[in-house]
Amino acid sequence: MILPEFDVEEFRKLFPKLSKEILDDRKSTSNIYELSKDPLTNYSPNVYDFLGRAKNVEEGLEVINYLEKRGEISKELADKLREELRAKGVEAFGERREFGYYHKLSLDKRRNHRHQIHGREV
Numbered sequence: 001m002i003l004p005e006f007d008v009e010e011f012r013k014l015f016p017k018l019s020k021e022i023l024d025d026r027k028s029t030s031n032i033y034e035l036s037k038d039p040l041t042n043y044s045p046n047v048y049d050f051l052g053r054a055k056n057v058e059e060g061l062e063v064i065n066y067l068e069k070r071g072e073i074s075k076e077l078a079d080k081l082r083e084e085l086r087a088k089g090v091e092a093f094g095e096r097r098e099f100g101y102y103h104k105l106s107l108d109k110r111r112n113h114r115h116q117i118h119g120r121e122v
Contacts, residue, residue: 047073047081051090052097060085060093 054060068078
C-alpha cells in the first residue's frame with residue numbers, strides 16, 4: 001500500500017481533527033507513512049515461525065523435513081529440532097501462532113511505535 005507523504009504542518013491543515021488525534025498536539029518530525037507502515041513488511045518467517053503453526057509433533061516433523069529437503073535448514077539443525085520436538089512437543093517452540101497472529105503482532109508493533117514517538121508509556 002502506497003501512502004502519500006505529508007509534512008506534519010500540511011497534514012494538520014488538511015486534517016485538523018485527525019492530526020490532533022494522531023499527533024496528540026505535539027510537533028513531530030515523523031511523517032504519516034512512518035506511523036502507518038507495516039513493521040512486518042519485509043519479514044521472512046524462519047523455521048521457528050513455521051513450527052509455531054504446527055498443531056502437533058507429526059506436523060512439526062513434516063515442517064522440519066520439508067525445510068531440510070529444500071535446503072533451508074542444515075541437517076544438523078534439523079536433527080536438533082527433531083530431537084527437541086520429540087522430547088518437548090510443539091510447545092517447545094513458543095506460543096502457538098493461530099490464524100491472525102501476525103496481523104495482531106503487526107498492529108501491536110505499530111501501536112507501540114506510535115506511543116514511543118509521542119513519548120507515551122507503553
